[in-house]
Amino acid sequence: MQPLANITPLKPAGAIEVRNVGQIFKTTTQDVVALDNVSLDVKPGRFVVLVGPSGCGKSTLLMMMAGLRQQTSGTITISGAPIPEPDPNRVGVVFQEASLFPWLTAEENVEFPLALRRVKKDERRAKAQDALKLVGLDGFGKRHPHELSGGMKQRVSIARGLVQDPPVLLMDEPFAALDEQTRMTMGDELLRIWAATGKTVVFVTHSLTEAVYLADEVIVMSPRPGRIVDHLQVSLPRPRTYEMLSGDAFGSLRDRIWRHIRKSA
Amino acid sequence: MQSGLGVKAARVAIVVALFAIWEILSRTGIVNPRLLPSASDTLVTLGDLLQRASVRKDLVVTASEVATAFALAVPVGALIGFLIAENRYFAEVAKPLLFFAFSIPKSIFLPMFILVFGVGFSQKVGFGFFSTIFIVIMSTTTAVESVKVEHLTVARSYGATPMQTAFRVYLPSMLPVLLEALRISMIFNLTGVILAEMYASRDGIGHQIATWGENFQMKQLLAGVVMIAVIAIAFNELVRWVETRCSHWRT
Numbered sequence: 001m002q003p004l005a006n007i008t009p010l011k012p013a014g015a016i017e018v019r020n021v022g023q024i025f026k027t028t029t030q031d032v033v034a035l036d037n038v039s040l041d042v043k044p045g046r047f048v049v050l051v052g053p054s055g056c057g058k059s060t061l062l063m064m065m066a067g068l069r070q071q072t073s074g075t076i077t078i079s080g081a082p083i084p085e086p087d088p089n090r091v092g093v094v095f096q097e098a099s100l101f102p103w104l105t106a107e108e109n110v111e112f113p114l115a116l117r118r119v120k121k122d123e124r125r126a127k128a129q130d131a132l133k134l135v136g137l138d139g140f141g142k143r144h145p146h147e148l149s150g151g152m153k154q155r156v157s158i159a160r161g162l163v164q165d166p167p168v169l170l171m172d173e174p175f176a177a178l179d180e181q182t183r184m185t186m187g188d189e190l191l192r193i194w195a196a197t198g199k200t201v202v203f204v205t206h207s208l209t210e211a212v213y214l215a216d217e218v219i220v221m222s223p224r225p226g227r228i229v230d231h232l233q234v235s236l237p238r239p240r241t242y243e244m245l246s247g248d249a250f251g252s253l254r255d256r257i258w259r260h261i262r263k264s265a
Numbered sequence: 266m267q268s269g270l271g272v273k274a275a276r277v278a279i280v281v282a283l284f285a286i287w288e289i290l291s292r293t294g295i296v297n298p299r300l301l302p303s304a305s306d307t308l309v310t311l312g313d314l315l316q317r318a319s320v321r322k323d324l325v326v327t328a329s330e331v332a333t334a335f336a337l338a339v340p341v342g343a344l345i346g347f348l349i350a351e352n353r354y355f356a357e358v359a360k361p362l363l364f365f366a367f368s369i370p371k372s373i374f375l376p377m378f379i380l381v382f383g384v385g386f387s388q389k390v391g392f393g394f395f396s397t398i399f400i401v402i403m404s405t406t407t408a409v410e411s412v413k414v415e416h417l418t419v420a421r422s423y424g425a426t427p428m429q430t431a432f433r434v435y436l437p438s439m440l441p442v443l444l445e446a447l448r449i450s451m452i453f454n455l456t457g458v459i460l461a462e463m464y465a466s467r468d469g470i471g472h473q474i475a476t477w478g479e480n481f482q483m484k485q486l487l488a489g490v491v492m493i494a495v496i497a498i499a500f501n502e503l504v505r506w507v508e509t510r511c512s513h514w515r516t
Contacts, residue, residue, distance in 0.1 A: 066422055086422045093422040099415045103437040112433075113423040 013079045014044030014167035014200040016065060021074035023060055023226075033225035034060050035071070040219060040228065044167065047194055047201045049215040051208060051257060053264055057226030058204045059172055065202060066093045066170050078168055088113050091168045092161030097177035100145040100153055100160075107132060107141035110159045131159035134193060151182040158193065169194075171203045175210070183207075184242070187214055191240060208261075212253045213240055220260045229260050302484040311488035320473065327469045330386060330458045334393025339450060342398040343443070346405025356406065367399045371457060375464050389461045389469065396457025397450050404446030408439035441508060448504040455497055 023035040035057040042048050050058040063069040064076055067083040076083060078090050086093075100109050108115075110128040119127075132141055135155040145153055154174055161169050175183045187210060194201055205211055211218050212234055220230040234253060236244055244250050284304045290296045291303035302310075314320045349355045349363075375392060382388035412435055420434045462471025470489065477485040 068418065068422055086424050088423045093419075095415060095419060098413065099419050101416060101419075101434070101437070103440075112419075115433075116420075116423055116425050116429055 012044050015077075015079060016040070016042035016168065016200065016202065017075075017077045018061070018065070019075045021061070021064065021071045021076060023057065023064070023069075024072045036225035036227050038074070038226065038228055042200055042202060042217075044200050045198050047191075047203065047214060047216045048219060049203045049205060049211040049217070050219050050221060051205060051211045051261070052221030052226070053223045053261055054206075056221040056223050056264075058221050060226070061221075062170050062172050062202060062204050065168075066091055068093075088117075088164050088166060090166050091170055092164065092166045094154070094157045094161045094169065094171040094174045096173055097150060097153055100156055102145050104144075105141060106137065106143050106145070106148065106152075106156045109145070109156055110141075110163050112160060113164055127163055128159070131163045132156070134162065134196065135159045136189065149182070150178050151186050154178065154186060155189070158190070162193075162197065162199070167200060169199045169201045171201065173204050173206065176206065183210065188240075190214065191238070195238070208254050208257050209245065211257065212236075212250055213245065218253070218257060220257050222260070223264050229264075230256070232256065300483060302487060306484055307487045307491060310484040311491055314485065314488050314492070320470075323468055323470045323473050326386075327458065327462065327471060330389040330393060330462075330469065331455055333386075334390045334397060334458060335451065335454050337390070338394045338397035338454065339401055339447065341394075342401025342450075343405045345398075346402040347409055349402070350406040350409035360406070363399060363403055367403060371396045372460055375461060378461070379465050384465045384467065389458050389466070392461040393454050393458040396460075397454040400453050401446060401450050404442065404449065405439075408442035408446065409435070411442050412438040444504055444508045448501055448508070451500055451504075452497070455493075459493065 018038055018040040021035055021038045022033070025032040025034055038057075038061060050061065052058050060069065064071050065078065065083070067086040070084070078087075081090075083091065101112065104112065107125065107128045110131050111124045114124045114127060129138075129141065132138060135158050137152060137155050137159065140148065140152065145156070148156065157174065158169075161171075175186050178186060190201075191214060203211075203214060215234050218230075218232040218234060219228055220232070221227065222229045232253060236249055236253075287301070287304040291298045291301050291306075349359050371392075374395065378388050378392045378395070382391050416434050416438060417430065420430045425433065458469075459471035459474075462469035463475040466472035466475075470493065474486060474489040474493075477483075477489060
């Protein structure tokens, strides 16, 4: 990125800063502390995975980074500015399998964010084509979601998240509904797309193998109240390969995460 | 829904057989032909009736009553249904009450409609509206509930305005359920208007049918029955055809 004249941006595009963030859900009977004093720095272009037992608030944290939910305390900045509401130019979000609109074709689904901003039809179509090509779905644009496999649907979701070229991609258990083989393939695909685009990725998952396989860094969270209990650097070389899964380095990282999670289960 | 050629042929065969049995029962005198004129005679009478200016006028009257009642009941009912479904408190309060209202036979209110509106256009439209609106409200609440939270979250995360969310998420999500609602509402609507015409009226096809019945004009009566049946089935099938075209939206 070329800084304009002498003005250097405070935070480069794609940086995520989470400072002392807390989240309290008020119910009629009691207040539930979902997140407690969470701080986290994600440098631009990093692949960071959030893991933790169900109810640890990892998805909640992701939703707050997306501007879909506001924290009770603390601050979150994306590319140096707070995110009081969703901003698709700064953040793309990829959800679980059921998030495509079944009444739209694959390319119309990808165009959806652009259509909301009234981007012209030709430009929209061209950008959607590029995004579909990037995720390896060239030629599938006219299909409806029910005509696509689970893996292909998630490729469309990723294309939709990337179509406005935001520096940050947030992914909420995107491969949870896929079978084991498809999940592995999609992991490789995601790493390829990530390497090609240089996006900052924050990825939420339940799978420890997936976490270590994909990540530069793994953030391990504890159950309610959600806190960060460990922050691992995964120094395995890239590109990651299937053989690494059975290696010692991989195993010891996964064991370390498992020990945290077992303790809290 | 695709059904094989054999299934379609079987359906046609059943309809043809019913008409054949009707014809035979009447022709052989097993059933008194004065009570049950033959199918062929009935169809000939139907052709004659459709030529008659007075019958055509009655059809136009009925059609305009049905259309007006429908055009009022559907948007009003849909709006009420939408507001109820969107507010959890309203939904909880109103839903059982709607079920109560829905379970009451609407025909017992017909005399009141005559007292309030007199005998005429507004009485038919009013009663048609009243017969239809509850099913529209209930179907709309079901339709709103069929909108997936995930889809709303997607729209929000890409910065959709409330208007965009309404037209790009709510409407297409609800459409399959709404079409089904439309189809069923029309059944209620047609029943309501024709009942109102048969009960007290000066014109309309329902009134004609009642008159033919009272005067023991069985050929005309049966022709009228066939006529209304065909119209109702045609509308039903038209909407069902549209429904099947967007059936995969549900998934």
